[in-house]
Amino acid sequence: MEKRIDDAVPETIDAExxxxxxxxHRAELRLWLRMLTCTNLIESExxxxxxxxxxxxxxxxxxxxxxxxxxxxxxxxxxxxxMMVSAGNVTGLVERLVQDELVERRPAPGDRRSSLxxxxxxxxxxxxxxxxxxxxxxxxxFGDLDAGDIDALMGLLSKTKASxxxxxxxxxxxxxxxxxxxxxxxxx
Numbered sequence: 001m002e003k004r005i006d007d008a009v010p011e012t013i014d015a016e017x018x019x020x021x022x023x024x025h026r027a028e029l030r031l032w033l034r035m036l037t038c039t040n041l042i043e044s045e046x047x048x049x050x051x052x053x054x055x056x057x058x059x060x061x062x063x064x065x066x067x068x069x070x071x072x073x074x075x076x077x078x079x080x081x082x083m084m085v086s087a088g089n090v091t092g093l094v095e096r097l098v099q100d101e102l103v104e105r106r107p108a109p110g111d112r113r114s115s116l117x118x119x120x121x122x123x124x125x126x127x128x129x130x131x132x133x134x135x136x137x138x139x140x141x142f143g144d145l146d147a148g149d150i151d152a153l154m155g156l157l158s159k160t161k162a163s164x165x166x167x168x169x170x171x172x173x174x175x176x177x178x179x180x181x182x183x184x185x186x187x188x
Contacts, residue, residue: 035160042141049137054130059085061134063093064119064127067103073116075108102126 047058066082067074076094080087094117097103102123108114119127142150 042138045141046134046137049133050130053133056130059083059089060093060097061127061130063090063097064102064123065131067117067119068124068127068131071118073106073118075114075116077114079117097123 043058050056050058050061062083063079066079070078074082076087076090079094080090083090094103094105098105101120103117104120105115105117108116145153
């Protein structure tokens with residue numbers, strides 16, 4: 001009896017291999033799982049490198065990256081929204097960075113309830129060193145892709161992002177769009 005490739009049991013079973021679903025959406029599910037696997041693989045490597053080389057967590061690096069882009073500082077609320085994490089998480093990260101003298105907090109002009117958070121000179125220098133290494137790591141992780149591959153992926157990911165946004169908008173406004181012309185009752 002001839003053995004088919006489909007009958008082979010994979011050595012390593014990942015989410016894509018175990019994927020279940022109706023035939024109608026199998027390709028979309030496989031695409032989502034492939035994207036998620038790539039994201040998780042890259043993020044895991046970056047987390048490991050940040051911890052090993054700089055003894056820094058990815059959330060801490062991300063917070064410093066947000067502050068680096070805002071030389072005049074940001075409120076905790078703005079940081080929370082940009083990082084898409086709770087205000088409590090941001091507050092804890094900021095407290096530790098203040099203790100390490102990488103971030104400073106000062107009252108927000110015109111709002112006594114808010115404070116602005118910004119990088120200190122030492123925090124900026126520390127972040128620049130980490131950001132340079134981070135850029136090198138990313139380049140290495142994508143090193144087997146040529147410029148054409150990167151351009152093609154960017155184009156496809158742009159379409160994917162637009163598709164996801166449109167789907168999310170439709171989900172938020174599920175009312176059917178009636179495209180039939182309405183009678184103008186005001187003009188008889």
